[in-house]
Amino acid sequence: MLDWHAMSNPIARSAPLFAALFFFAQAGTVLAQAPARTADAAGGEREVVWYTAMNTPDAAPLRKRFREKYPDLNLTILRQPGEKIRTRILTEMRAGRFFWDVVSFNHLDMDALAQEGLLAAYASPETRSGFPGGAVDPEGRWAAIYVRQYVIGYNTRSVPHPEAPRSWEDLLAPKWKEKFAMDESDVEWYAAMLDYLGGEKGAAFMRALARQNPQFRRGHSLLAKLLAAGDFPLALVHAAEMDEARRAGAPVDWVKTLDPVITSPSQVAVSARAPHPNGARLLVDLLLST
Numbered sequence: 001m002l003d004w005h006a007m008s009n010p011i012a013r014s015a016p017l018f019a020a021l022f023f024f025a026q027a028g029t030v031l032a033q034a035p036a037r038t039a040d041a042a043g044g045e046r047e048v049v050w051y052t053a054m055n056t057p058d059a060a061p062l063r064k065r066f067r068e069k070y071p072d073l074n075l076t077i078l079r080q081p082g083e084k085i086r087t088r089i090l091t092e093m094r095a096g097r098f099f100w101d102v103v104s105f106n107h108l109d110m111d112a113l114a115q116e117g118l119l120a121a122y123a124s125p126e127t128r129s130g131f132p133g134g135a136v137d138p139e140g141r142w143a144a145i146y147v148r149q150y151v152i153g154y155n156t157r158s159v160p161h162p163e164a165p166r167s168w169e170d171l172l173a174p175k176w177k178e179k180f181a182m183d184e185s186d187v188e189w190y191a192a193m194l195d196y197l198g199g200e201k202g203a204a205f206m207r208a209l210a211r212q213n214p215q216f217r218r219g220h221s222l223l224a225k226l227l228a229a230g231d232f233p234l235a236l237v238h239a240a241e242m243d244e245a246r247r248a249g250a251p252v253d254w255v256k257t258l259d260p261v262i263t264s265p266s267q268v269a270v271s272a273r274a275p276h277p278n279g280a281r282l283l284v285d286l287l288l289s290t
Contacts (some may be wrong), residue, residue, distance in 0.1 A: 126288035
């Protein structure tokens with residue numbers, strides 16, 4: 001099974017997509033209805049509510065596609081960082097209120113909702129082929145819609161390419177003290193690094209990194225913008241955001257020699273108490289087909 005969280009560079013560069021068979025015979029799994037029947041049933045629901053940690057520039061085109069495909073359904077998007085969405089959903093649950101139909105964010109937050117029984121089992125037809133191992137929950141509660149790579153980004157005006165770090169350990173060099181920034185909630189990266197490096201070695205690395213006095217910000221999009229602006233020379237960012245910024249002319253790049261490459265899947269799920277369950281399934285199908 002493909003490990004979503006820590007992949008060595010050869011795997012990250014060339015891992016093929018292995019077609020996986022997923023069987024959803026467990027009790028409670030909702031087998032996908034024919035799309036036409038689902039769309040007809042969703043017509044009377046009028047709306048779908050999507051809670052997501054996806055960046056607004058990425059979510060907006062998906063909203064447009066959904067409205068074009070299902071003009072009778074309004075797609076309401078609440079965009080917040082993953083931990084805020086998780087807290088909001090759990091707070092609503094404790095108050096006996098269920099507003100959301102679909103949620104998409106990281107694995108750790110999704111697992112917290114699964115433990116509370118908040119996720120419906122839905123076997124989307126989009127997951128029947130072409131998904132790598134580990135991309136779909138065996139119980140059908142979630143599926144991955146995209147994968148982010150955690151990398152060291154750098155401002156090319158401040159750090160010429162030959163002087164950029166080549167590895168995670170290079171961040172511990174004296175010259176990078178107080179010159180590296182990261183998201184204050186990068187729990188997935190932290191946990192995956194500890195797991196990959198092993199107990200004592202991982203703990204020693206994190207203690208040494210803490211002694212470097214990294215700067216903390218909230219949100220990887222903000223980190224990418226501040227890195228491009230030159231607020232700091234290095235940052236723990238997502239590779240895709242660096243590529244996008246570079247295409248737009250920003251003076252940024254990212255280190256391509258990291259081992260391991262830490263990855264994090266963004267997963268999507270339907271609420272077990274969805275106010276608009278048919279529309280929710282249509283949205284999940286669209287997100288998984290993108």
